[in-house]
Amino acid sequence: MLCIKNGNVLLEDDIAQVNIIVSEGRIVALSHDVPDGAQVFDAKGYYVSPGFIDLHTHGRKNCDTMDALEDHLQTISEANLTTGCTSYLPTTMTMPISDVAQAIAAVARVMGHEAGARILGVHMEGPFISEAHKGAQDAKNIIPATLENFLALTGGHDIVKKITLAPENEGADTLIRALSEEGISVSVGHSDATYEQAMKAFALGANSTTHTFNAMTPLKHRAPGIVGAVMNSPDVYAELILDGKHVYWPSAKILARLKGPDHLCLITDSLECAGMPVGQYMLGGQKVWVKGGRAELADGTIAGSITGLNEEVRNAVTHLNIPLLTAVKMASYNPARSLHIKDLGLIKEGFIADLILFDENIDVKAAFVKGQKKY
Numbered sequence: 001m002l003c004i005k006n007g008n009v010l011l012e013d014d015i016a017q018v019n020i021i022v023s024e025g026r027i028v029a030l031s032h033d034v035p036d037g038a039q040v041f042d043a044k045g046y047y048v049s050p051g052f053i054d055l056h057t058h059g060r061k062n063c064d065t066m067d068a069l070e071d072h073l074q075t076i077s078e079a080n081l082t083t084g085c086t087s088y089l090p091t092t093m094t095m096p097i098s099d100v101a102q103a104i105a106a107v108a109r110v111m112g113h114e115a116g117a118r119i120l121g122v123h124m125e126g127p128f129i130s131e132a133h134k135g136a137q138d139a140k141n142i143i144p145a146t147l148e149n150f151l152a153l154t155g156g157h158d159i160v161k162k163i164t165l166a167p168e169n170e171g172a173d174t175l176i177r178a179l180s181e182e183g184i185s186v187s188v189g190h191s192d193a194t195y196e197q198a199m200k201a202f203a204l205g206a207n208s209t210t211h212t213f214n215a216m217t218p219l220k221h222r223a224p225g226i227v228g229a230v231m232n233s234p235d236v237y238a239e240l241i242l243d244g245k246h247v248y249w250p251s252a253k254i255l256a257r258l259k260g261p262d263h264l265c266l267i268t269d270s271l272e273c274a275g276m277p278v279g280q281y282m283l284g285g286q287k288v289w290v291k292g293g294r295a296e297l298a299d300g301t302i303a304g305s306i307t308g309l310n311e312e313v314r315n316a317v318t319h320l321n322i323p324l325l326t327a328v329k330m331a332s333y334n335p336a337r338s339l340h341i342k343d344l345g346l347i348k349e350g351f352i353a354d355l356i357l358f359d360e361n362i363d364v365k366a367a368f369v370k371g372q373k374k375y
Helices: 070-081 097-110 147-154 172-181 195-204 225-231 249-259 309-320 324-330 333-338
Strands: 002-005 008-010 019-023 026-031 039-042 047-050 052-057 085-092 122-125 160-165 185-188 237-241 264-267 279-283 286-291 294-296 355-358 364-369
Touching: 008 324, 047 324, 052 070, 052 122, 052 264, 052 309, 052 333, 070 085, 070 097, 070 364, 085 097, 085 364, 097 122, 097 147, 147 172, 160 172, 172 185, 172 195, 185 195, 185 225, 195 225, 225 249, 237 249, 237 333, 249 264, 249 309, 264 309, 264 324, 264 333, 309 324, 324 333
Parallel strands: 002 039, 008 047, 052 085, 085 122, 122 160, 160 185, 237 264
Antiparallel strands: 002 019, 019 026, 047 355, 279 286, 286 294, 355 364
């Protein structure tokens, strides 16, 4: 049994000085007492928060999910803890079927044996996307949205928790309905869909938009697009890369206000160059350069980010004037709920004990995964 004491604990609706009692990987009590025989961890006045959940991350520390290497996935897992991320979805790219299948197979081998942050499943970004909004994805690997292609990509592994697709593509309606019925979070992104097509996708079961604003149809006064659709759909979750590079602060503030505290999910979309110095790296077989605080392709197209979730929570507080409790929720409980996970993302009795400690600057000082100190 573990007792974390002397922390400022970020509860669902309050910040309290209370002890967190953990047993067998779960929070069993919030108390002012220390149970007999408990291992005591002194939080030393730091904030104690639910661990962050990254729904959309390709890599970190010169390692990428598409490398399909177990040791690279372990490096990403450990590096994520330094950013407060205690669980995540390794995210694939629009690449050949065999490459995606190998990457998913590698994730399946590591899942359950992670050195750091836990893998909750795979986020498959593409290859059922739109060439018009491919972003940093390679258009030559876009394929039809069919269940047969989905099964070929997953290679029989039942670990896909989220998929990004373009709902305007032929066959997408059937796939959205089928995957949603299986409990997979279907996210609209890298898409040229109209407002009406996006709303139809939500009606069919899609429950999210991928890195909202980026690689999708914008909000215009006579063409509201995907951005207008997610803003006008209270129950649909919106991913947001809050690094100040992908979306400028005023636009992010508008989205946060419209989605409210319950349906905005902070994500990193981090690449292998996250946590690395300025230089040249790779993304989905394409060269990426880190410069000016962002990652971009040779033609200047912005790629994924080099940020961490702790930085994004800090940005939410500093630049969007969002209360700390709400900003943390956008990086923990909201992502869990978007994946239909009911016992993760809160400091509450019965919830999984994925916990982090951070200071006033939201610099991470310690991380617990299922009650085990990993960082």
